[in-house]
Amino acid sequence: AQSVTQPDIHITVSEGASLELRCNYSYGATPYLFWYVQSPGQGLQLLLKYFSGDTLVQGIKGFEAEFKRSQSSFNLRKPSVHWSDAAEYFCAVAPKRNTDKLIFGTGTRLQVFP
Amino acid sequence: GAGVSQSPSNKVTEKGKDVELRCDPISGHTALYWYRQSLGQGLEFLIYFQGNSAPDKSGLPSDRFSAERTGGSVSTLTIQRTQQEDSAVYLCASSFTGGSQETQYFGPGTRLLVL
Numbered sequence: 001a002q003s004v005t006q007p008d009i010h011i012t013v014s015e016g017a018s019l020e021l022r023c024n025y026s027y028g029a030t031p032y033l034f035w036y037v038q039s040p041g042q043g044l045q046l047l048l049k050y051f052s053g054d055t056l057v058q059g060i061k062g063f064e065a066e067f068k069r070s071q072s073s074f075n076l077r078k079p080s081v082h083w084s085d086a087a088e089y090f091c092a093v094a095p096k097r098n099t100d101k102l103i104f105g106t107g108t109r110l111q112v113f114p
Numbered sequence: 115g116a117g118v119s120q121s122p123s124n125k126v127t128e129k130g131k132d133v134e135l136r137c138d139p140i141s142g143h144t145a146l147y148w149y150r151q152s153l154g155q156g157l158e159f160l161i162y163f164q165g166n167s168a169p170d171k172s173g174l175p176s177d178r179f180s181a182e183r184t185g186g187s188v189s190t191l192t193i194q195r196t197q198q199e200d201s202a203v204y205l206c207a208s209s210f211t212g213g214s215q216e217t218q219y220f221g222p223g224t225r226l227l228v229l
Contacts (some may be wrong), residue, residue, distance in 0.1 A: 004199045043221050046219075090157060102147075102218065107157075
């Protein structure tokens with residue numbers, strides 16, 4: 001079955017530290033891949049997306065993600081975390097090119113300490 | 115410009131009552147999606163509207179759930195005979211033309227609590 005796994009439910013980092021949030025997907029072909037962020041009381045905001053081409057994708061707010069086909073992974077990274085990055089992060093896939101629904105992971109809650 | 119708006123932002127209802135949740139997509143967006151975010155299930159797709167095409171209802175969990183989109187714009191998600199397991203945040207999203215490569219823009223959600 002198609003699935004998206006975010007193995008880390010909760011991550012805590014210090015401000016200024018680097019960050020990596022993990023995402024693995026299970027699907028026969030490479031799907032379209034997305035990272036969304038949800039701040040408290042807010043809707044989801046797209047950080048970045050990958051369709052094809054360069055496997056390192058740059059997004060907003062200083063985030064980037066790297067697609068690794070061999071590992072079926074699409075991990076999100078940021079070199080230096082800011083306190084305002086505290087939020088919940090969702091990895092999502094669109095499994096088929098003619099299917100528009102998104103399948104989401106369970107999310108990773110990021111806490112940032114000063 | 116204005117983003118996706120949803121109303122009400124919070125709704126408390128009693129078990130067995132019907133509720134209607136409203137979504138106003140971004141002007142000009144032809145695709146509209148409903149998702150449900152709950153503690154036990156995470157974020158789940160419910161239904162998708164694209165232009166005048168028949169909606170994709172494959173994510174609706176039961177026949178108590180229905181949705182319509184009037185005039186290709188505003189959408190209403192209706193839950194009949196609500197159950198406690200319907201308690202969740204219901205998120206609406208829209209995109210310009212639909213399609214997997216389109217960015218979906220999400221509203222702030224309606225938090226539903228069924229007592």
